[in-house]
Amino acid sequence: MIPEHKKNIPLSSYSLDELLPNSLLSSPSVAIRTTDSVGSAASLLAHNLESFTDSLVVTKGEHPAGLVGGIELLDGVLKNPTSDFFDNTVVGEIMNDKLIIITKQTKLSDLLKQWQQTRRAFAIIPNQYHGYSAVSARKLLEIGALSKTPMRVSDIPKKRIVTFTKDYTVKEIITSMFENKTRKLILENVSLFISDRIITEKIANDLNCLRNVNNFLDMKANIFKLENPKIISEDIGIPEACKIMSDMLHPYLMTKDQVISPWDIAMILGSEDLMGYG
Secondary structure, three states: OOOHHHOOOEHHHOEHHHHOOOOOOOOEOOEEEOOOEHHHHHHHHHHHEOOOEOOEEEEEOOEEEEEEOHHHHHHHHHHOOOHHHHHHOEHHHHOEOOOOEOOOOOEHHHHHHHHHHHOOOEEEEEOOOOOEEEEEHHHHHHHHHHEOOOOEHHHOOOOOOOEEOOOOEHHHHHHHHHHOOOOEEEEOOOOOEEEHHHHHHHHHHHOHHHOOOOOHHHOEHHHOOOEOOEEOOOOOEHHHHHHHHHOOOOOOEEOOOOEEOHHHHHHHOOOOOOEOEO
């Protein structure tokens, strides 16, 4: 329950436990060891990216030591686009060691500041099972859905929509993602998108971690099955947009001139103008 004296302050000043008292620990993290192969990580990510968790927690012994996600995999593929990368590289060699560990008392504002620094909407929190639960931008959609804000999708700062064409090679797609600091690209003149998850799934499931595959980076974009964003009006309120995304397997919204991801919602939750909850 939100204390009465806190109901007229920005949501960002609340603790995560106040905002998510019943579900903060409901998403167990998925772990992989530093000594496991990158191929094992790719298989786990293909099953879990976005629909369950954003990244895998890398453990050394019994302790969390870092994280690995589509970003690390695609960076490695750019450098070594062969099965050797997946079979003979261990997770500890490519993991990101900037793992954020929070507590129930962590304020939403503090979590968002850390995410802005790492450019990664992922953290873990100790749970009652002597393990860790995952907190991602998708989890924060629950907060946005329960907020009483009058803010609308049109209030979310617009960002340039990064596009690609069917003539793009895999290398051009991945390079564009890194250069533009985005995990999704929109197909030019069509409401379809590609993401690091789609590429990871293709590599792990259809291409068997690039075993018996030559020139992967030179392949064209048409090898991928693209996803549809949900087309919405920019007049939809933030709570409604969050509810729509919460029901999507791969949450991504699009208006006539902008795209909205769970990351964008997470960042708007830090606004001083966003008050009222529950």
